Amino acid sequence: MARTAGSHSDITGPRVREAALTLFARHGYAAVSMRQIARDVGVQAGALYNYTPDKQTLLFDLLQGHMDDLLSALADAPVQPTPPDQLEAFTRFHIRFHLERPQAVFISYMELRNLTPENFAVIEDLRRRYERALEAILQAGRDAGAFHVVDTKITTLAIIAMLTGVNTWYRSGGRLSLPEVEAIYWDMVRKAVT
Amino acid sequence: MARTAGSHSDITGPRVREAALTLFARHGYAAVSMRQIARDVGVQAGALYNYTPDKQTLLFDLLQGHMDDLLSALADAPVQPTPPDQLEAFTRFHIRFHLERPQAVFISYMELRNLTPENFAVIEDLRRRYERALEAILQAGRDAGAFHVVDTKITTLAIIAMLTGVNTWYRSGGRLSLPEVEAIYWDMVRKAVT
DNA sequence: AGATTATCTGAACGCTTGTTCAGATCAAGC
DNA sequence: GCTTGATCTGAACAAGCGTTCAGATAATCT
Numbered sequence: 001m002a003r004t005a006g007s008h009s010d011i012t013g014p015r016v017r018e019a020a021l022t023l024f025a026r027h028g029y030a031a032v033s034m035r036q037i038a039r040d041v042g043v044q045a046g047a048l049y050n051y052t053p054d055k056q057t058l059l060f061d062l063l064q065g066h067m068d069d070l071l072s073a074l075a076d077a078p079v080q081p082t083p084p085d086q087l088e089a090f091t092r093f094h095i096r097f098h099l100e101r102p103q104a105v106f107i108s109y110m111e112l113r114n115l116t117p118e119n120f121a122v123i124e125d126l127r128r129r130y131e132r133a134l135e136a137i138l139q140a141g142r143d144a145g146a147f148h149v150v151d152t153k154i155t156t157l158a159i160i161a162m163l164t165g166v167n168t169w170y171r172s173g174g175r176l177s178l179p180e181v182e183a184i185y186w187d188m189v190r191k192a193v194t
Numbered sequence: 195m196a197r198t199a200g201s202h203s204d205i206t207g208p209r210v211r212e213a214a215l216t217l218f219a220r221h222g223y224a225a226v227s228m229r230q231i232a233r234d235v236g237v238q239a240g241a242l243y244n245y246t247p248d249k250q251t252l253l254f255d256l257l258q259g260h261m262d263d264l265l266s267a268l269a270d271a272p273v274q275p276t277p278p279d280q281l282e283a284f285t286r287f288h289i290r291f292h293l294e295r296p297q298a299v300f301i302s303y304m305e306l307r308n309l310t311p312e313n314f315a316v317i318e319d320l321r322r323r324y325e326r327a328l329e330a331i332l333q334a335g336r337d338a339g340a341f342h343v344v345d346t347k348i349t350t351l352a353i354i355a356m357l358t359g360v361n362t363w364y365r366s367g368g369r370l371s372l373p374e375v376e377a378i379y380w381d382m383v384r385k386a387v388t
Numbered sequence: 389a390g391a392t393t394a395t396c397t398g399a400a401c402g403c404t405t406g407t408t409c410a411g412a413t414c415a416a417g418c
Numbered sequence: 419g420c421t422t423g424a425t426c427t428g429a430a431c432a433a434g435c436g437t438t439c440a441g442a443t444a445a446t447c448t
Contacts, residue, residue, distance in 0.1 A: 028307060030224035034406060047426050110304055113222060150378050158382055161359025162352050169351055184344050188352060192386040228436060241396050
């Protein structure tokens with residue numbers, strides 16, 4: 001046997017990335033074999049190499065795609081007039097965006113060490129760009145006298161760490177709705193920098 | 195050849211755990227082989243099985259040991275009179291304890307999914323116990339009117355996530371000293387709950 | 389000094405790994 | 419309807435995996 005009925009690159013390609021994303025998130029990059037991914041897609045392992053040159057690149061493409069999505073979604077968000085409004089918008093954006101794609105967020109934090117140094121540098125650069133967006137808000141707010149932050153770099157990382165933590169416990173349909181969660185976190189962020 | 199000069203359980207045992215901790219932290223549990231650990235220790239792979247029944251137990255023992263250390267260190271910390279003092283003490287304790295053992299902290303967050311369900315449940319229980327210590331402080335402070343927190347459970351997780359984030363960027367000998375870092379984080383925590 | 393025991397080696401076990409590739413098959417273009 | 423090219427199979431490769439164990443050696447005990 002060989003090519004199966006209805007097989008096509010437009011279909012199989014995304015399914016490979018989906019399966020890889022799910023499996024990497026569940027078991028970790030190193031613990032997932034190409035054959036497992038292939039089985040999930042419904043294909044033999046060799047066929048995967050029509051869609052990725054190797055396993056490493058498959059991981060890298062997932063992480064890079066996630067970071068690209070993050071940065072372009074941030075760029076598309078409506079511009080707010082004042083630093084406090086910008087910070088509130090950023091807070092809500094971050095929570096919402098991250099809760100919408102928990103698997104991609106998960107592997108983006110867990111699998112960095114499985115990237116080659118060159119690939120790692122690329123992802124790290126994208127992450128820094130995102131952090132700088134938040135830091136710029138904090139600096140503007142401090143300059144305007146609206147925020148009281150000792151160190152904008154550390155505050156940036158502290159806020160992002162705090163917000164990303166939502167992904168470890170939030171389950172849709174749980175005790176709190178998404179707007180309630182956003183409100184609680186925004187309340188903490190606002191007070192922390194005021 | 196067989197037993198090497200000066201070989202002894204009291205020496206090799208800790209060295210196995212040390213090597214496993216370092217390698218697991220650097221490359222991840224699944225990516226590290228028993229032969230790599232053995233090479234680091236300076237021994238053949240088979241000899242490791244004098245010190246652990248299998249690789250899974252080796253990981254579990256590292257995580258359980260870390261959580262035991264955490265909980266007993268917390269229990270040994272001096273008792274503070276008021277909730278704000280308790281919260282400050284907790285904040286400083288958490289930062290200091292975690293910065294002292296970055297590798298153990300790292301694998302305790304990253305390798306949970308590589309535990310068997312039974313082992314996972316044990317570690318999860320220990321983690322919950324630590325979280326409950328912080329939540330008790332927040333509840334006491336709210337009851338006393340010192341803290342204004344909407345949801346003590348979420349605030350607990352938010353604070354821990356924020357504080358643990360220090361491990362991702364802090365390097366000793368860097369721009370900020372440990373006391374400065376503690377002060378900055380305590381400032382944010384204090385304001386966030388007030 | 390001789391016997392005992394803890395410790396380690398080295399080889400072996402069956403199995404899985406990422407990746408390659410010739411050949412088979414299906415979809416599309418003319 | 420035939421050809422061409424994209425897509426997939428199935429087998430193969432060398433390498434590495436966790437784990438076991440008989441035998442060798444060094445430390446310890448009497």
